[in-house]
Amino acid sequence: MLTLTQDCALPSLVAALTEEAQGTARTGFASWPRMKGSLAGEGEVEGVYETKLHRGKTLFLSPEGARAADPLCRAALDEAESAADDRARVVRHLAAAGPSTVEALKSELGLDAGAFRKVREQLERVGAVVSRGITTEDARGVQRHSSVLSRWDQAWRKPWKATEDAALDELILTGVHAAVVTHEDELRTWFTWPVERHMIGALVAAGRLTRPAPGWIALP
Numbered sequence: 451m452l453t454l455t456q457d458c459a460l461p462s463l464v465a466a467l468t469e470e471a472q473g474t475a476r477t478g479f480a481s482w483p484r485m486k487g488s489l490a491g492e493g494e495v496e497g498v499y500e501t502k503l504h505r506g507k508t509l510f511l512s513p514e515g516a517r518a519a520d521p522l523c524r525a526a527l528d529e530a531e532s533a534a535d536d537r538a539r540v541v542r543h544l545a546a547a548g549p550s551t552v553e554a555l556k557s558e559l560g561l562d563a564g565a566f567r568k569v570r571e572q573l574e575r576v577g578a579v580v581s582r583g584i585t586t587e588d589a590r591g592v593q594r595h596s597s598v599l600s601r602w603d604q605a606w607r608k609p610w611k612a613t614e615d616a617a618l619d620e621l622i623l624t625g626v627h628a629a630v631v632t633h634e635d636e637l638r639t640w641f642t643w644p645v646e647r648h649m650i651g652a653l654v655a656a657g658r659l660t661r662p663a664p665g666w667i668a669l670p
Contacts, residue, residue: 451515451628454508458640459632460625463510499605500582502574503642518620520610522643523577523602530578536561536569541578541601549600551584570599575642580605618643622650623658623669631668634661 456462499511530537556566573579581597638645653659660670
């Protein structure tokens with residue numbers, strides 16, 4: 451489990467690179483390494499699942515992380531599919547047509563850019579839908595960046611029959627394993643789903659987490 455940009459104790463892909471930044475600014479794209487184009491999720495890497503489960507920001511998961519998130523993402527997909535709004539239209543279309551580009555979805559569903567962006571963010575934030583970046587070339591040879599969207603059950607095909615509470619516990623443990631040690635208050639902000647203090651306390655009481663110092667959390 452790792453984030454794209456560094457904003458917490460979870461490891462970050464950008465922070466792991468040694469290339470110099472594009473500019474002198476400390477925030478925004480200027481702080482990214484010069485090779486940022488290859489970090490934007492274009493293409494697929496086997497065994498890596500790109501999500502927006504970090505409260506709408508990019509979170510890369512290993513197969514173990516994807517398995518942990520699976521019950522939560524499938525529950526979100528079920529909820530979206532039964533909704534009386536554009537979320538249902540998008541996920542039902544993906545079920546029928548398969549993974550589709552942003553352009554195809556907007557065209558076939560008759561959604562303008564703003565409406566589609568809103569529903570996409572809602573779906574990706576909870577893992578009902580995931581996306582991967584692609585580069586296309588028009589008739590003039592101009593390259594354009596876009597995305598292909600898939601339902602969670604199209605991206606991860608190994609359902610884990612666990613409760614949502616058990617899944618969130620497993621996601622917490624996966625995150626702490628990646629971070630090695632983190633402050634309890636920060637851990638509660640990692641994921642789209644709220645992590646309550648009593649959940650962390652229960653994992654500590656069960657011996658699945660430990661407190662090496664007051665307020666700090668690690669694996670035993």
